[in-house]
Amino acid sequence: MEESKELIKKSVAKHGKSRNALMPILQDIVADKQYLEPLDIALVAEELDLSAADVYGTATFYTFLDTVPRGKNVIRVCRTISCYMSGKDEIISTLEKILNIKVGETTIDRQFTLLTANCMGWCHKGPVMLINDEVYHSLTPEKTIEIIQQYREKSKN
Numbered sequence: 822m823e824e825s826k827e828l829i830k831k832s833v834a835k836h837g838k839s840r841n842a843l844m845p846i847l848q849d850i851v852a853d854k855q856y857l858e859p860l861d862i863a864l865v866a867e868e869l870d871l872s873a874a875d876v877y878g879t880a881t882f883y884t885f886l887d888t889v890p891r892g893k894n895v896i897r898v899c900r901t902i903s904c905y906m907s908g909k910d911e912i913i914s915t916l917e918k919i920l921n922i923k924v925g926e927t928t929i930d931r932q933f934t935l936l937t938a939n940c941m942g943w944c945h946k947g948p949v950m951l952i953n954d955e956v957y958h959s960l961t962p963e964k965t966i967e968i969i970q971q972y973r974e975k976s977k978n
């Protein structure tokens with residue numbers, strides 16, 4: 822709890838106490854802890870003098886602000902129209918098969934979470950996915966498998 826309090830205080834000092842600071846503060850917490858827990862939501866609400874429901878609503882509206890624990894590598898496949906037309910469904914089913922999870926789930930070893938997200942601005946190079954902050958575009962099932970293998974190799978080292 823002390824750790825969360827300190828993190829939030831630092832972020833509030835950086836971004837200010839106005840409502841406009843809510844998103845950057847939530848992003849700071851996710852960057853540090855990978856997700857938002859109910860305690861963080863309550864603490865941010867207290868600091869900014871907002872209701873916890875308001876803060877929670879903002880956090881869950883933006884799918885980038887995770888409110889449940891995620892795997893070490895969070896995969897987000899773009900589900901918006903251009904990527905849909907260029908084959909995102911095939912990419913999702915490839916990922917589901919090789920990771921042995923469905924969208925919204927995390928692998929048992931907590932290495933990967935598979936999610937979908939809205940347009941990431943790479944529409945001309947779909948299908949697109951993000952793994953953490955890294956963008957992968959022009960995906961094919963083969964390329965997707967290769968990328969996941971690379972992450973698996975990295976996690977062994």
Ligand code: FES
Nearest residue numbers: 899904941943944
């Ligand atoms: S539609 Fe997928 S990146 Fe824009």
